[in-house]
Amino acid sequence: MRVHHLRNLHRVVAPPLSWRRLPLQVSGNGLYGPGLPKPPFSPPNRLFSASSALNTFLDSETTIFALSTAPGRAAIAVVRVSGPACAQIYRALCPKAPLPRPRVAAVRTLYDPTAEPSSRSVLDAGALVLNFPGPKTVTGEDVLELHLHGGPAIVKSVLTAISCVDQPDSLVRYAEPGEFTRRAFLNDRLDLPQIEALGDTLSADTEQQRRLAVRGSSDTLSNRYEQWRQKLLYARGELEALIDFAEDQHFDESSDDLVLSVASQIQALRVQIQLHIQNASKGELLRHGIKVALLGAPNAGKSSLLNRIVGKEAAIVSTEEGTTRDIVDVGVDLSGWYCKLGDMAGIRSESGDGTGPSSIVIGAVEKEGIRRAKARALESDVVIAVVSLEEGSACEPYRLSVEPEVVEAVNDCVQAGKCIVVAINKCDRLPSSERDDQLSPQLIDAASSLFPAVSPGRIFGISCREAQEGLVSELERDPGQIQAFLRGLISTFEEIASPCGIGGDDNGQYDLSYWEDSLGVTHRQSSNLQRCVEHLDNFLSQASKPQTPLTPGHDLEHRSIEMEVDIVTAAEHLRFAADSLATITGRGESGDVEDVLGVVFEKFCVGK
Template identity: 70%
Template sequence: MRVCRPQSLKWATSICPFRTQTRTLGYNEFLFRRHVPIREAQASNPQFLIRSFSSTKRNEFMLDGDSTIYALSTAPGRAAIAVIRVSGPACTSIYKSLCPNHPIPKPRFATLRTLYDPDHPPSTNTVLDAGALVLYFPSPKTVTGEDVLELHIHGGPAIVKAVLGAISRKSHVDAVVRYAEPGEFTRRAFMNDRLGLPQIEALGDTLSADTEQQRRLAVRGSSDALLKRYENWRQQLLYARGELEALIDFSEDQHFDESTEELVSSVSMQVRGLRRQIGFHIRNASKGELLRNGIKIALLGAPNAGKSSLLNRVVGKEAAIVSTEEGTTRDIVDVGVDIGGWYCKLGDMAGIRAEGNGTGSGSGSGSSGKIVIGAVEKEGIRRARERALESDVVVVVASIEESSHGPRLFVEPEVLDAVNDCVEAGKCLILAINKCDKLEVNGRHDPLPRVLQSTISEIFPAVPKERVFAISCNEAQQGVSPLSETDPGNLQGFLRGLISTFEQIASPLGMEDDNGGQYDISYWEDSLGVTHRQSSNLQKCLDHLEDFLFQTSPSQNPDSSHSISSFGDFAEDSEIDIVTAAEHLRFAADMLARITGKGESGDVEDVLGVVFEK
């Protein structure tokens, strides 16, 4: 690739208006002027504001910033209290129209007021609500950055409708007053720098949180920690890109303390450190997805091992059919349940078995006979194995069955094959030994006999001892147990083991900082709050950093000739292109700009409408 450097200053200025007279600038001054936030320059250009939103609706949002908006902030319907929020310059005018002859309340103090119909003189016949609490918040330290008026009124549908109608009917000379569009309060908070885009997404998670862990996850994301981190990473990339482009613009006219090779190597080292941080950040984000979307648990085992019974005992209702007939469960039965504050998707599946003569198969009774599996059950078995490989936690349910030599652990060979597939896929395994009520009581004090523990270790070497639980769904259903009256069937012990496993697989990873010390654990706990949208853009950013390192690191390319050109005036055998490498850094920074909603990315505005309307 051959790139010609522009020799005409006039030509260079015409295509790069923000880089006029670059040859006469010092290196530090070039970096400063190169990375002045472009948003400041764009904000002074009304034509940019018009072009920034492609659709008419987005143009209205940008050009209608001086209007006053209002909406019902609480859920619609009958309630004790309803809150109507007003934001914009006409808040004072709206208050005076609803509460004539009363001064505006002291900022941030609740005041009891009577609301009147603004179309008629105040009287007992024009009262809208006789006992409303009014709060006034002057800008800029408000939720939207504008003047905010809150009306806490009685929540009867008729009162809410009357007050909303009074606000809409009142004409205001100084500003337009209209009902807010979906997400417009949040949009104004973003445009006035009261909230960052990651905080807004965390706000959506807060409203949809059902479990304690989801609530904690949303609270972590509500701070500005992630926003500051992404902006810091973006600034690092911008300065690294500036150093590379300085080679193109100044290497002929300026003296550098470092050689070209040393400067490129220094930038590459910075990018490697950033790549490592983002990599850990993405891995922790995947753990956060377990908390946000739910941990998928698969119950894997042979027919009649007790999978459906275990599911019913955990969820506390008869969610799956329980029968002594083998093959009762054909399809996957998914049930959402809150286990100790963790949202889980518990899946009961078809029992895994194979066709054969039936000796020792099924119930383990030793009965003989030809076993024929129908097409529907075969499909259920296929789906069961597939679901196990898609799950985050696989609970292998094995059972104690009677035999001629006494109670023994029964495991189908096909179940072992499925377990081995899960081990190869890196799944987290838990072993539940059901029907332990068939064991001798004296032997159950261990709670499993040592001989049986040895057998379990041989059959399931990938399952650690602390994740093996002896249970009895029969005792749990009856509510009595010879060993424990407070925990029949050891179901609570099994659930505590599940919760402990969840804590292990969802705990954040850590890494050393640049000085060899460990980052504070809160630094990585914030990573758990990363949304899927943020994570996907971070992955794209990481891909561009990988491309940059491949471009600038000859050791990663065995065919590279190790030659570097600072101008893009490359030899034919050169493999390192500074211009292309700088572009990879620009693309990586743009991915971070899409996350924060700030920066030079051209399609940031396309992201905003999708996020706010949620």
């Protein structure tokens, strides 16, 4: 009884997964869900409050409509209608013309359905109408699209006319935010990863964000999650069969061997899921932007470099030290990579007693700025250490001017795992004989001695003064070597955002696209994948427990019961892991008794 109680515990405490509890959080704007405010009209009994929205979502007989393009004055406005009353709405608006052929555009004149068709009741004399019969539509239902002239008065009149169409068998109302997308999900036209990718598509600003959204718009990730869920379901079925039929069926392998075999399969799956979680963190860099911090001493050229990168005077540049006190964040698109550049206070330390001419006294405001600069650098993905080239002595014509506080801050960033890039500013002070596209070996060695963790390929020489003044020779087209520095910075972005795990796993070799698709994993998906890994770890720890040896007073029957309890607990961890994968897609249920029994009978009871 104890074993059976544990095995069926989930059927009492864990109700089946339901879409009603899924945190969709889908944007209503764009192609599938308009998400607009209430229309500028209020026909009686047509608009529903948010409290009744959930009930109306479940009503398959309800027809919804909304403006699918952005509100305001435009050349074209698209009104979308979805539901069983699309044909009736068309006949009410176009009583003089037949319904267009499916998926063939037709020009129609739209009339006010509350008046007789005449020249005085025309709403739009040149609307383009498309008819999409279900179920192969964006929502899985009949869809009617009206491409109108985009004047606000025309759009308002057509929306009002649709709301006034009286259908006794089908309620016609304005769509709630995200309802088109929700209907597409309920009718198996979209899954949750595709819906999240849709939101990324609508909000993409850079080329890398667009590529990331396109990767997630297909069903590749959903199919992969479903394959993993099926593997967990199959493994759980093997354990369930061992529990139910161990005494009645003949197994080719012992129970211990079977558990170890399942554990090896789960371990391989865990490695693969963990790699996808790591790639998901890199995908977040593309989705939300790469945080870049400019770290250096006062007057090293941080603000000047920021202005040259963004192409405008975003930060104040002055010869006075300590000009920048707070953090100046600027977003910029660098060859398709969205970056958040942060110019911060210069880092320096106090010296002297404050009375001499060479003494440095740091006030409370500057100290707070330095503290924030160090904290911002530790939060960044890439840290640009800006050092300046200063004139030296006769033996050493030039030298690198670096504050010890800057070196210490960079070392802290290295220990935190941040990517470091060194920019040597004021290279215009070098003699003309030593000016070249590449830094001299002496300068690279000097920079490497200061920052030993930085490879020579990430050390660049620049001149913000030449870049600002446009000083360029006849053979040089990159004043100040700013473009060369940006190319090196972009290559750094490509390196830190490149997918890991390339090279395959125990199932064979995978091409690059297999791991690039995992960059599209969202934070919600990554959280559920991490939860899945935790349950797999619990399973592996449970499955690797040594068997309790026989002791006086413990017979074989008692030992068998204790072994089955361990297996049941391990099977429950697999169920929880599969539940986490089912939550990602919104499809499937690892606790389905029919599915588990199907695996059991297919593997162990064929022909019985």
